[in-house]
Amino acid sequence: MAKVGWIGLGNMGNPMSQNLVKAGHDVVVWNRTKSKADEVLAAGATWADSPKEVAEKADFIFTMVADGPTLHAVAFGDNGYIAGLSAGKIAIDMSTVSVAESVKVNEAVEAAGCKLIRGPVTGSTVLAQSATLGILASGDKATYDKVLPLFESLGANQFYVGGADEARVLKLAINTMIATTMQMEAEAVVLCEKAGLDVGQVTEVIAGSAVGSGICKYKASTITEGTYPAAFSVKLMMKDLDLALDVAKQYGVPMLSTSLTRQQLAAAAATGREEKDFAVLTEVLEDASGYTR
Ligand code: NAP
Numbered sequence: 238m239a240k241v242g243w244i245g246l247g248n249m250g251n252p253m254s255q256n257l258v259k260a261g262h263d264v265v266v267w268n269r270t271k272s273k274a275d276e277v278l279a280a281g282a283t284w285a286d287s288p289k290e291v292a293e294k295a296d297f298i299f300t301m302v303a304d305g306p307t308l309h310a311v312a313f314g315d316n317g318y319i320a321g322l323s324a325g326k327i328a329i330d331m332s333t334v335s336v337a338e339s340v341k342v343n344e345a346v347e348a349a350g351c352k353l354i355r356g357p358v359t360g361s362t363v364l365a366q367s368a369t370l371g372i373l374a375s376g377d378k379a380t381y382d383k384v385l386p387l388f389e390s391l392g393a394n395q396f397y398v399g400g401a402d403e404a405r406v407l408k409l410a411i412n413t414m415i416a417t418t419m420q421m422e423a424e425a426v427v428l429c430e431k432a433g434l435d436v437g438q439v440t441e442v443i444a445g446s447a448v449g450s451g452i453c454k455y456k457a458s459t460i461t462e463g464t465y466p467a468a469f470s471v472k473l474m475m476k477d478l479d480l481a482l483d484v485a486k487q488y489g490v491p492m493l494s495t496s497l498t499r500q501q502l503a504a505a506a507a508t509g510r511e512e513k514d515f516a517v518l519t520e521v522l523e524d525a526s527g528y529t530r
Pocket of ligand 1: 246
């Protein structure tokens with residue numbers, strides 16, 4: 238069994254780290270807010286006082302944090318995990334960050350005589366809990382092969398997509414489709430609601446229809462209930478679309494739907510919904526349409 242370190246115990250990191258404990262690994266964790274470690278510690282993990290200590294105690298060091306600046310905050314500095322690396326260890330970042338942010342971490346990890354696997358994920362908290370995430374990985378192939386058994390404890394679908402930061406771009410591209418799908422569903426749902434149809438039936442029919450992709454299925458209940466607790470927040474989705482639109486600018490790809498959906502997420506944030514699930518786009522459109530449930 239492997240000595241695994243885990244940094245970042247948010248909505249995703251918490252269930253993912255617990256799955257590694259369940260798989261029998263020796264897991265050491267750190268999170269900025271220590272109380273969020275209660276569950277994984279109760280499951281059998283141990284606590285480290287800093288990201289540096291995590292890297293000193295583990296051979297595989299996972300990070301699953303909010304964004305690029307946070308990844309840099311836990312990687313660099315006196316207490317960052319890179320200060321705790323020794324040659325031969327493997328770092329794996331599963332957060333959604335930009336290529337530029339990732340390159341900077343990779344350079345520092347390699348300078349410490351180690352390798353970095355980029356392993357962003359598709360799927361939400363429900364799939365994190367059931368260990369059925371999709372994992373898009375890139376980086377050194379021989380290193381990936383060593384990490385694969387750990388990935389198999391976290392996800393059902395494994396994709397190795399290249400030797401460097403390819404997984405970062407693919408992850409952002411997929412999230413543009415996920416976000417625009419939620420905007421499309423918002424438009425369909427509010428249209429039907431105003432025409433007098435039942436929201437629960439509408440989301441059920443959409444989920445079972447030709448356009449009923451995974452995301453329509455996972456979000457059907459929260460749209461029906463209209464409560465929107467964050468599985469994936471508006472704030473994080475805005476971050477991802479901003480990163481995707483930067484890539485689009487770099488390669489000269491006009492991304493119309495993504496740009497419009499980004500604006501509607503801004504409307505969600507500006508009306509106090511930044512910490513809600515991004516499926517709250519339906520509620521934003523209900524307001525804009527003068528519709529109250
Ligand atoms: P989250 O619940 O907001 O958790 C964010 C994590 O980052 C927490 O551990 C948080 O620590 C930490 N963090 C934030 N700012 C920090 C700082 N300044 N210093 C140190 N730690 C900091 O996010 P999540 O939903 O788990 O998402 C994690 C990553 O996975 C993101 O990159 C996201 O885009 C990606 N992702 C999410 C989903 C999803 O459905 N949620 C799906 C696919 C990919 P605290 O606990 O102390 O706040």
